[in-house]
Amino acid sequence: MKRAHAAANAIKPSTSKIRRNWIILKALVHTDFKLRYQGSFLGVIWSVLEPLMMFAVMYVVFAKFLRMSDGTRTYPVVLLLGISSWQFVTDSTNVGLRSIVDRGDMLRKVHFPNYIVVVAATMGALITYGINLGVVLIFAFGYRVHFTWRVVLVPLNIIELYCVTLGLTLIMATMYAYYRDIAHIWDVLQQVIMYGMPIVYPLSYVLRRRGIVGKLGKLELLNPFAQFIQDIRHNLIAPATQQTIWNLYPNSLWYLKAVPIVLMLLLFFLGIFIFSKNSKRFAEVM
Amino acid sequence: MEEEGKKAAPNEVFPFMDAPTVLRCKNVYKDFKLPTEQATGLKQAVINWTKGVRGYKTQHVLKGITFSVHKGEFFGIVGRNGGGKSTLLKIISQIYYPNKGSVSVKGRLVPFIELGVGFNPELTGRENVYLNGAMLGFSKAEMDAMYESIVSFAELEDFMDQKLKNYSSGMQVRLAFSVAVKAQADVLVLDEVLAVGDESFQRKCDDYFTQIKKDPEKTVILVTHDMNAVKRYCSRAMLIKDGQIASIGDKNAVAEQYTLLNLEADRQMAAARNAKRENGKVWPEGLSERCPVLRTFAVSKPLIGSDEKFVFGVEYEFNEDSDFYLAIAINDVRRGGITYDSGAKTFRMTKRGRNTVYFSFPVNLFNNGEFTIYTSLRVPSVKDDGFTEMVGVATGDNACSFIIRDPRNADYALLSDRAAVITAKSDDVETLQWNGWRPGTAQVTAEARRREERTKDPLERRRTQLLERIEEIEGIRLRILNEAKLEKLRKEKAEGVERVVPIAPGVLRRLSGVDLSGKVAQITLDDVTLSEEELSELTGSSEEAHLIDQLNTVNDQIIAKAEQEKGKK
Incomplete structure (x- = not known):
């Protein structure tokens, strides 16, 4: 009878490590999503409403009020797409960098690979981004955008953006475990980066300016975040009018064209390296 | 399998040790x-x-x-x-x-x-x-x-x-x-x-x-x-x-060591709390300038069995001129109270200054327990030579604890069976073995007594026999009676007869197996009386009356014999 009892309860969990990590990842993302809009009336709708409201404000202020449009018909779509993409980056980094410390009690009591916690945070942001892309597409149809073959490249661009975001988040999560200041530093840095990117204003606006400002305008695209977001805009909506590093710089400066990708790879691998080196100490430090 | 750390029971085999x-x-x-x-x-x-x-x-x-x-x-x-x-x-x-x-x-x-x-x-x-x-x-x-x-x-x-x-x-x-x-x-x-x-x-x-x-x-x-x-x-x-x-x-050994550790820690804490200050120096409780060192320490293992003697040493320092003595008291930690005290003037020290002396104490008399030894250094009282004054005492950290553990011992009372046992003096008490341990002279069983009885007077023997048989019959008779009463109650229930019985106040008795719900509350077999016819139906034993007659005869004979002996004397 004991044997039968044992057999009935002999459901052993999956032994494969990768499968186990995947299960934990799914559970964490699922839980985070459920908890995110806990107790709010509108619930999950906020994940769409937030960027839409931001877009509405930006559009009215910058495009209509300050007349900073790039002149194309599809500018609102491009603006929304830019905002959504940047929203993904900020979401990922803000939640991700705090994720290790916030889940500190779990890390101190159970063993599982720490990076899953950070990846879960970025995945959550990615899902929200996906929902927002859906809204963007609705807008795009509304504005009758012509889609070109370049749409196929968009997933690749999103992957690039994800990698650089993940790398940065890993680095910052490690630093946050030791020094909480990094959160405040990133708050400020975030704003600097955003205004140094052609999201709320079109790049053409800067390029038109005379003198050194016009020249510096080009440098904005060396920033990997800017470049990838521009790539997404370019490939998805408006290949003709969106400036990317590929069309703005002459071929003679090919090494400059590689800069964003190199920076992405650097941040990504550096992030993994720093994180894994310190991963063992997290449980003790917190 | 190499394992560091002291093995609590080196030769013991544990289950599962040959599993992977x-x-x-x-x-x-x-x-x-x-x-x-x-x-x-x-x-x-x-x-x-x-x-x-x-x-x-x-x-x-x-x-x-x-x-x-x-x-x-x-x-x-x-x-x-x-x-x-x-x-x-x-x-x-x-x-x-x-x-x-x-x-x-x-x-x-x-x-x-x-x-x-x-x-x-x-x-x-x-x-x-x-x-x-x-x-x-x-x-x-x-x-x-x-x-x-x-x-x-x-x-x-x-x-x-x-x-x-x-x-x-x-x-x-x-x-x-x-x-x-x-x-x-x-x-x-x-x-x-x-x-x-x-x-x-x-x-x-x-x-x-x-x-x-x-x-x-x-x-x-x-x-x-x-x-x-x-x-x-x-x-x-x-x-x-x-x-x-x-x-x-071994888990028991480890548990005991843990207890010992905690005892030590308690003492250390108490000692730290009671530290005194004197002349700018901090004296641990019990010590002073006059007696700067007084320490009891264990020489035997602090965990001993009953066959061993607990050997301990006392280190002291005393530089004055007068006679001085060591008085040693053993305190029972588990039960409280002083188990043994050597007396104030029993051990006189012959060597002055700093010295260490050794004592031993047999523990065979005690059951399992935890004990602490407190030593005090005493000098004759200034007022009266018959009494002593305490100059220093080894308490707290300076005292020494030991634990007695032996499979022959019990855990509750202080004295073991090897010290003393209670002997029954009445015939009505049957003494079984004590705790599985049979001390040499004190073992008495009913068997032995009966054997003794048999060698005695044949009249006495006859009497004992008769008494036993009568007891047996009484028992059988009572059983039969109770069964009959029970049967009567069941019949009444089947017929629906109600029975009203006054219940003695404050007495709670229950009759199991017979459900008498309704007007009748709880009744006992004592409340059931059988009529004459019912009694006569019982398979009574006339043997009993016969035996009682015989018993009376034997009793008379014994008394007559006793009178004779008295008369002779």
């Missing part, structure tokens, strides 16, 4: 950097760095731990707080990593450092179970299969869709334990989780542990402060003291 190893710790070291100044911000860190303040000191928590656990064992880890138990557990669970040495685990190890890790109060019970299961590596499909058994074990069927924050703490603990139990780990590691929970939860734990103890497939490692738990469940135990293995092996 599931956990092996080799030479594990762990240090922690304790920050002396917290630098949670960059500013503080920079300031500290420029000032050259290191900001931390290294604390060595584990100093070379080597042991292994075999499959199927129930392994207990005990030790005082701060000894390194929890750190060792976290290293085993791969939450911390050792600075030196290695830990290898074969099979799935599930640690329960705290029940309900990852429980989120905002989620419902159901969601939390699935989340917890996911943390342990179970997919949703696997959790679906286990869900029913988890919920029924926790007895929370009606509450699973409520948010966890609405659960009482007992319910939360039950749920967490239920998930832990069903987790099907190969090695289950528990850190003092038995300490929480109400009585029924404790019982659940108890049931589970006793069941799992027999399972050769499951290994459990339990960290606890409860020595009863160790003695009940563990097949083997380990004592950790100051980051090293103090003892490993």
